[in-house]
Amino acid sequence: MKERIVGQAISIEVAVDNVFAWYRDAGVDEALFDCPLDRFEAAEIAKTNAPPVSVAPGVEAPDVPLQRGGSPRSLPHTMPTRVPIVDVAAMDIASAAVDLAGLRESLAVFEGCPLKQTAKNLVFGEGNPNASVMFIGEAPGADEDREGRPFVGVSGRLLDRMMASIGLDRDLAYITNILPWRPPGNREPTPAEVTACLPFIQKHIQLVAPSVLVLVGGTAAKTLLTRKEGIMRLRGRWLEYKPAETVDSIPALATFHPAFLLRSPAQKSNAWRDFLMIKKKRET
Numbered sequence: 001m002k003e004r005i006v007g008q009a010i011s012i013e014v015a016v017d018n019v020f021a022w023y024r025d026a027g028v029d030e031a032l033f034d035c036p037l038d039r040f041e042a043a044e045i046a047k048t049n050a051p052p053v054s055v056a057p058g059v060e061a062p063d064v065p066l067q068r069g070g071s072p073r074s075l076p077h078t079m080p081t082r083v084p085i086v087d088v089a090a091m092d093i094a095s096a097a098v099d100l101a102g103l104r105e106s107l108a109v110f111e112g113c114p115l116k117q118t119a120k121n122l123v124f125g126e127g128n129p130n131a132s133v134m135f136i137g138e139a140p141g142a143d144e145d146r147e148g149r150p151f152v153g154v155s156g157r158l159l160d161r162m163m164a165s166i167g168l169d170r171d172l173a174y175i176t177n178i179l180p181w182r183p184p185g186n187r188e189p190t191p192a193e194v195t196a197c198l199p200f201i202q203k204h205i206q207l208v209a210p211s212v213l214v215l216v217g218g219t220a221a222k223t224l225l226t227r228k229e230g231i232m233r234l235r236g237r238w239l240e241y242k243p244a245e246t247v248d249s250i251p252a253l254a255t256f257h258p259a260f261l262l263r264s265p266a267q268k269s270n271a272w273r274d275f276l277m278i279k280k281k282r283e284t
């Protein structure tokens, strides 16, 4: 009997190995979620506004846009999630930080966002902590995750060139992201992940205290402007980031994410117009 059980265990192990080998050969090298997601059904939802995507029985569907970089074609957030308005524990931890070093330390011990478990590094932010312009992107990608620095990959290099075109660089500006950890497979972050980390980016802005915010891509724009419109509607005009009733608002300009511009170069002329607005604002 014991031998039979041992034999079965071995054959299950071999079967699991085969499944992993099959996944690997098919290019599946990263787990994105805790439960399966029917992407065919998700695509149908995007077209028809049909009811929620089904996942394994009893498991809540993740709210999963399919494309990173603030593309206007991202899957709308139609799937159900229980998202708190604000993570109270995160708010307490973030508000205790008195400077950027303290905020980095509090993020390093914060366990309220599951992305931390799959990320290699915390990507906090970099640049001039006294900058008058603060750029905020979405979340680190693979290169940023590896280096622990924001916007260092292909889209980061494009952002550097865009900044240089209006006389900015990382010694003059400050750069960070809504999320400090990379979503696996570079997927767009879920609303629950954004909510978990929101108090930290709010505190980050308060500590840098810029005169101008540049919201790079749809996730940063929608999150910090608390607007539902996509980046196509939000970009190209001065809006206000209002952290709290009692605090002065900060002029904020939303613009296209460089990852989106790399896929849609025809939009570069609009991004150039946005950057000229930033230049003009700095000169006044």
Ligand code: URA
Pocket (backbone or CB within 6 Å): 137, 138, 139, 140, 141, 144, 149, 150, 151, 152, 153, 155, 156, 177, 259
């Ligand atoms: N995309 C982002 O939004 N942020 C990064 O740091 C890198 C890519």
